[in-house]
Amino acid sequence: MTDETDVFHIMYTCRAMRRLKPDPVPEAVLVKLIDAAHQGPTGSNRQNARWIVVRDARQRSRIAELHRSGADAYLAGTPAAQGMEKIRAAVAWQRDHFDQMPALIVASIALAQRPADSFVAGLGAGGSGWPGVQNLLLAARALGLGATITTFALRDRAALKSVLGLPDLVEPFAVLPVGYPRGRFGPLTRRPLNEVLRWDRW
Numbered sequence: 001m002t003d004e005t006d007v008f009h010i011m012y013t014c015r016a017m018r019r020l021k022p023d024p025v026p027e028a029v030l031v032k033l034i035d036a037a038h039q040g041p042t043g044s045n046r047q048n049a050r051w052i053v054v055r056d057a058r059q060r061s062r063i064a065e066l067h068r069s070g071a072d073a074y075l076a077g078t079p080a081a082q083g084m085e086k087i088r089a090a091v092a093w094q095r096d097h098f099d100q101m102p103a104l105i106v107a108s109i110a111l112a113q114r115p116a117d118s119f120v121a122g123l124g125a126g127g128s129g130w131p132g133v134q135n136l137l138l139a140a141r142a143l144g145l146g147a148t149i150t151t152f153a154l155r156d157r158a159a160l161k162s163v164l165g166l167p168d169l170v171e172p173f174a175v176l177p178v179g180y181p182r183g184r185f186g187p188l189t190r191r192p193l194n195e196v197l198r199w200d201r202w
């Protein structure tokens with residue numbers, strides 16, 4: 001089975017889709033994506049992931065500015081090594097069109113309190129957001145929508161929080177542009193399994 005309802009087909013063709021059309025995504029579809037994200041597991045079933053869907057043009061352009069400075073820093077710090085040309089070109093394209101993405105979904109975690117140890121916070125509270133993000137990516141792919149995890153706008157976290165009016169204890173951890181793809185979904189580039197799989201011990 002290789003249709004759009006086969007979860008393995010969806011997983012194996014769920015590329016970071018950076019080139020998107022500006023066409024709006026119906027609100028019901030966006031709600032469906034967030035509902036799928038909300039089904040992801042969270043520690044103790046706290047359900048503390050929060051999803052801010054940004055469609056307003058001014059808000060998008062503010063976030064696009066933050067994304068731009070992070071993307072520029074990434075591109076300046078990543079040498080144009082072999083195999084990186086495609087990613088670099090797509091990152092630059094996305095940077096230049098970020099304000100035209102129809103929806104930016106900001107994945108966040110509502111903390112119960114400010115953790116003392118940011119490493120533990122990353123593993124625990126932060127870990128409760130990523131399963132939902134993966135659900136969102138797969139749901140988008142299944143519905144023919146493209147999406148990418150991005151973190152560039154988070155380099156100035158305080159500025160992003162201020163743009164979104166986030167309460168102190170709500171921490172954003174990813175910004176996902178979502179829209180109809182310009183490119184095609186296709187197979188992923190991954191190392192051979194024997195490089196990452198071990199049985200019983202290292």
Ligand SMILES: Cc1cc2nc3c(=O)[nH]c(=O)nc-3n(C[C@H](O)[C@H](O)[C@H](O)COP(=O)(O)O)c2cc1C
Pocket residue numbers: 014015016017018087091094148149150151152188189
């Ligand atoms: C934690 C995390 C952060 C990421 N941040 C960015 C980002 O800021 N910008 C971007 O274009 N892609 C970002 N990505 C997407 C990865 O670059 C992408 O998933 C990876 O290159 C594999 O490509 P593929 O998903 O198309 O197979 C991020 C992915 C993860 C998991």
